[in-house]
Amino acid sequence: MFHSRITRRCLASLLLAALTALTITGLYLLHYFHAYTMKKEQDALVLNAQIIEQMLAAQDFQDSHKFPPLLQQLSNNTGLRITILRVDGTVLADTSEPAATLDNHFQRPEVQQAFAHEYGTAIRYSATLGENRMYVAIPVYAEGRLMGIIRTSNSLAAAEASYRTLEQALIAAIFLSIAIALLLAIWLAKRQVAPLRRLSHDAAIIAHGNYGHRITWHSEDEFGQLIQTINLLTENLGRRIAGARAEAEKLSLVLEQMDNAVMLIDQQGHITDTNRKAQELFGLGSQPLKCHSIHLLGSAGLSETAQRVSRRQQPETITYVHRSGQQATNASHTFTIFLTPFPGRDASEILAVFHDISLLQEINERQAEFISNAAHELSTPLTSISGFAETLLEDDCRQPELTQHFAQVIYDQAQRMNRLIQDLLQLARLETLSQRQDLCLTPVPVQEAICAVLSQLAPSFQEKKQTVLFPSAEDDSLKELQVAAIPELFRQILRNLLENANKYTPAGGRISIGLEATPQRLAIRITDNGIGIAPEHLPRIFDRFYRIDKARARSTGGNGIGLSLVHYLTELFHGSIQAESTLGQGTTFTLHFPPFNPQA
Structure with a gap:
């Protein structure tokens, strides 16, 4: 049964689990002993405080002069530090320091707990004594009225020393167990880790894109069958990735060379991908794309249409005017935008293609304005020419001076039309000239x-x-x-x-x-x-x-x-x-x- 590699790997796993359990058990025991020791110290302090309470029950709690001799005797007998406090936290008596030199203890954690519970406890480091001490405070009542607080404290040095001794013993046992486990793991590694390292090395070569690499293994066990499956998977994956990469390169080349801006928009309205033209038009190149939202384009209609296309899964086309953020230029672009669900990595993504029709729109507007202005400019001299020519025909040249005047007007208007036409022709030639690169x-x-x-x-x-x-x-x-x-x-x-x-x-x-x-x-x-x-x-x-x-x-x-x-x-x-x-x-x-x- 133990000749199987899989069995030995299971054995190693069980050994690791045993070591883990041992470590956890040791940590739990340390925690339990520490908690037990602290609880024991706390109970002793509570008991001593209750004894002191009984001894002081007959005294006038407001008379601080009766406390010091009695408290000092109790402290000497028990080895404790005893402090008597008023309700407002003022120290009436203390066995270690003069009461007048001590600060108000009202805000001490153990005192605050004593007001709310049967007793309060806290552990603090004493800089004066250079050790940790435990403090326990209990409230003192007389006839249902809170008279004050009795606080007892003791050094934790002995408890901590005992805890450290146990801690060292447990740590030594854990390290000994780990050493034994390491020896066993080293022996198992010689039989198991070597083929795994070889497989990992070959897999890394494949992961770096060398899909022609094959893993060789001469065993027919479960490990050999796994390697055969990996080799077959690598061959199929290599063919698919090569095909996908070729298609992606074609698509990327087409998108980058397009004059149309292209965007991918997710369901939250974030722009997930763009081509170069979109980044130039809308200034999306300085931050990660996920930082940008379609709302930055400033069109509520575009956002609503994108949401509608995502919801209905039906393509739509809208017209959108994008104004430049630079107020000095006041430039704007007019687009027809085709939005359609994108059948790619995320079914909720929308493909938006921006077709810039600004130039076409400007050409149409300028053409209409030009035709209107030219027609108006030509109609005025033509009207004059027509009117005076008609007058000449009706007059039958009976008034030579008037005929001469009308002919002069017709000539002047014809010259005006000629100048206008020549200027228009010159403008046309100049526009052609300005478009030449070799001016x-x-x-x-x-x-x-x-x-x-x-x-x-x-x-x-x-x-x-x-x-x-x-x-x-x-x-x-x-x-x-x-x-x-x-x-x-x-x-x-x-x-x-x-x-x-x-x-x-x-x-x-x-x-x-x-x-x-x-x-x-x-x-x-x-x-x-x-x-x-x-x-x-x-x-x-x-x-x-x-x-x-x-x-x-x-x-x-x-x-x-x-x-x-x-x-x-x-x-x-x-x-x-x-x-x-x-x-x-x-x-x-x-x-x-x-x-x-x-x-x-």
Whole structure:
């Protein structure tokens, strides 16, 4: 029977159980003896306190002068420390210390227990005597009235010494038993632990992913059968893991390359998994995913839909607008979200796929706005052309002067339409140009470009007798100042701004151009003392087709696209534009560009 390895393992287990039982028994005996010793000491102190109570029953409990001689005699006879307390905890007498030098004992644990029970007990370390002492306090009653407290205490040194002797004997017996058990375990380990260690080593190799490893064993016993089963399990597991890993890698690659954000949401609304796009859009990369909840997206409708999909196990699609947490940008994204139960690790999880339709929505809105504005801008000159042409047909050219006037109006409106169409075509070309990665920017001398535009517009300024100031024109230190741009388009920025200054500055007005440069930026300021712009119009002056005074814009040939072109071109050349104005006093446009750096 003892030749079986399983039997020997059972024998070892029984031996271990016996050793455990021996240890537990020894600990129990130590605990029991300690409790018994303490109970014996406690009972002795209670009995002595009761004897003292009987001896003091006839005394006047309030007269402390009668206590010391009597108590000292009792203490000498019994070896105890005796303390008499009033009801308020004041020490009336003590056999070890003068009563007047002792603190109030009302809060001592044994005293508090004595008030509530037949007696109170406590064990404390005495720093004065350097030993543990047991204290017992009993209440003293006379005619049903609490008169005071009698407290007795004794050293635990003898009891502790006896306990330590027993403790040492039991510990020695336990260690002897453990030594015997170790010898037996060593003998058994030679027969049992070696194959287990070999199996553990081989299993660790498999656990690290080497599913081609096989465990060899030449015995046909129960252990050999177990190894054969493990080898078969390893082979099957290796095939399945390889297949699952390949599928997971494919899925992970697809998810990470998707432009759609993907989330897994559990039943509590926590985000359990995401792809890279979701982390970028919603800022989920700084903390563990379980720290994030779907509620951080700020959509009650999304949370309710996710709960409904989880409850009904039916997919749903909703539209959701996500606003950026940065108030300065006020950016937002519009998504269509497809939510469906996820048939994976947890049946209660929901798969949410976010399809960003922001660009499509913006394109649709801009297309509708553009068509509306373009139709409105074209309808005005077409109406004029149609009306005057109809008048010409009805007049039959009998009034040459009127015919000439109508023809001039038709021509002017046709020119206006042509300018509008040319501006729209230029905007379209610029949008195509801005999407090219190989946009060719060349260094453009700023001072030279400003002078060239001023020369072109000189007749317009002279016609209105306007004063144009450009102090930097003769500054040789600014001749080398350049920006990276397309020369003709850069000059168009300046031309549009100066034409506006010319149009909206009255005759005899003043227009000044300032040029400043620092290593970090270049600034061009165009200031006039014209009619100015009201504060409510300033935020929208760069919008397409936006005109402050439509009647005045038509009379000056404006179509609301000039400043939009300026803004677009400035950003195309990595610059920015700002407008400052006071109604009735004038306007300042400031262009900022990074200076051209040949080493960049």
